Amino acid sequence: MRRAATFFLALLVLTACFARAAAAQAARETRLQITVVDQSNAVLPTATVTVTGLEDATRKTTLAPVQTGTNGIALMGGLVPGRYSVQAEFPGFASGQLKDVRLRPGDNRHIIVLVIEKMQETVNVGQDAQMGAADRRGSAFGTALTREQVDALSDDPGEMQRQLQDMAGPGAIIRIDSFEGGSLPPKSMIKAIHITRDQFAAENHNAEGLFIDIITQPGVGPIRTNLNYQMHNGAMTARNAFATTKPADQVQNYGFNLSGGLIRNKASFNFGMRGNSSFDNAILAAVLPDGARLDSVKLRSPRENSSWNGNFDYAITRDQTLRLSYSQFDTSNRNLGVGGFNLPERAFLIQDLEGTLGGDRSLTPWALFSAREKAKPFACMLEPPSLNPRIVAQSATFTLCSDQRQSFDCFLEQNGLGSALTKFVIPAQETARFRDQLDLVDVDERRLFPDLDGVAAEMRRYYS
Numbered sequence: 001m002r003r004a005a006t007f008f009l010a011l012l013v014l015t016a017c018f019a020r021a022a023a024a025q026a027a028r029e030t031r032l033q034i035t036v037v038d039q040s041n042a043v044l045p046t047a048t049v050t051v052t053g054l055e056d057a058t059r060k061t062t063l064a065p066v067q068t069g070t071n072g073i074a075l076m077g078g079l080v081p082g083r084y085s086v087q088a089e090f091p092g093f094a095s096g097q098l099k100d101v102r103l104r105p106g107d108n109r110h111i112i113v114l115v116i117e118k119m120q121e122t123v124n125v126g127q128d129a130q131m132g133a134a135d136r137r138g139s140a141f142g143t144a145l146t147r148e149q150v151d152a153l154s155d156d157p158g159e160m161q162r163q164l165q166d167m168a169g170p171g172a173i174i175r176i177d178s179f180e181g182g183s184l185p186p187k188s189m190i191k192a193i194h195i196t197r198d199q200f201a202a203e204n205h206n207a208e209g210l211f212i213d214i215i216t217q218p219g220v221g222p223i224r225t226n227l228n229y230q231m232h233n234g235a236m237t238a239r240n241a242f243a244t245t246k247p248a249d250q251v252q253n254y255g256f257n258l259s260g261g262l263i264r265n266k267a268s269f270n271f272g273m274r275g276n277s278s279f280d281n282a283i284l285a286a287v288l289p290d291g292a293r294l295d296s297v298k299l300r301s302p303r304e305n306s307s308w309n310g311n312f313d314y315a316i317t318r319d320q321t322l323r324l325s326y327s328q329f330d331t332s333n334r335n336l337g338v339g340g341f342n343l344p345e346r347a348f349l350i351q352d353l354e355g356t357l358g359g360d361r362s363l364t365p366w367a368l369f370s371a372r373e374k375a376k377p378f379a380c381m382l383e384p385p386s387l388n389p390r391i392v393a394q395s396a397t398f399t400l401c402s403d404q405r406q407s408f409d410c411f412l413e414q415n416g417l418g419s420a421l422t423k424f425v426i427p428a429q430e431t432a433r434f435r436d437q438l439d440l441v442d443v444d445e446r447r448l449f450p451d452l453d454g455v456a457a458e459m460r461r462y463y464s
Helices: 002-027 128-136 148-152 155-170 389-394 406-412 426-442 454-461
Strands: 030-037 048-053 073-079 082-089 094-104 106-113 143-144 171-175 190-196 212-218 223-233 250-263 265-279 280-286 289-301 303-315 321-336 348-351 379-382 398-401
Touching: 030 048, 030 082, 030 094, 048 073, 082 106, 094 106, 148 190, 155 190, 155 212, 212 398, 379 406, 398 406
Parallel strands: 030 106, 171 212
Antiparallel strands: 030 073, 048 082, 082 094, 143 190, 190 212, 223 250, 250 265, 265 303, 280 289, 303 321, 321 348, 379 398
């Protein structure tokens, strides 16, 4: 009996030893607990957690990805102690990663915070094709050559002019610093080249205006001067076959230009003058009460034109230039309207209005009618711009008179020019017949007043 008790006691001690060994083995198992949360520390269920070994010992076991539970926790057991990388992914969030985690036997707890994924959206903004074609900032209305394109042009001025003409198209006018007719500067002096195709821009008086604007760099180049003079004399002119004597005529053209740099790469100037002086004698072919008259008129018709211009350019920055400009133009044409069937008594004078007003003040709209002592009276006819369809249809002409207190015809009578106007009086009983005759030659309300008012007036007269 005593031997049996001893055996039972030994068996009990052995069992306790084995239980203690098993508990120690369970305590040494390597487990990993990953909690996946967002930036607000809210757990993310069903997030995918992937564990990858970084050492030879940890790579031997292939671990399948595990999803977090409703509490945002993913558990993985049976791992080999060592170094691992842990990655967590969840839709709508950027993936989070623990790049180097060393796991030791027992429980290893870590937290991965996922950041909301950056949203990137691409929007392509484009202009409507039709609107783009009408945009004055587009290439359809102008082209600005880049510095590389300017450098690629020929160094020869003639060849460079041909290249620019080919770029702009036929009929393009070259302007150098806003002036036409000058020779092209060396390429080293050119600051910018603009090809303007805007035919309806404010600076274009007529349609179909194509310009090549060459802008030079201020303060580049030496002082340059140019002087020209041309003359034509009637000594080499043949006599008109319908005249018994040869009339005298003469044409003189002259010009002067001085330009150059004042401060290197900073300031330059340009001063020029052009003029024209000519006269001729018209051939008169008139039938008078005392017989026909066919001969040259012993009355010269002189024409004087002169223009003055000056520029001062100062480079404020690399791309901005300050320009001060002055220009003046004077013209005087005398004894016009003579010749053909017009006698010398019908000659008239055209000269610039500033000279007519006295010349001591600049010509401005308000200066035309300002009351001044010794002001010269004047009257003229102006061709207005085509601001209205009626002006175009009627080939309208505006009259301008220095005296606003009386009618235009009275002013002409007072100054001995009453014969310049012809007055037609249509009897009242002949109005209908005149209307019919004008209708035959397409002169009616609709054509004189090309708008709804004119069409309505014609229909009212025709159908009433």
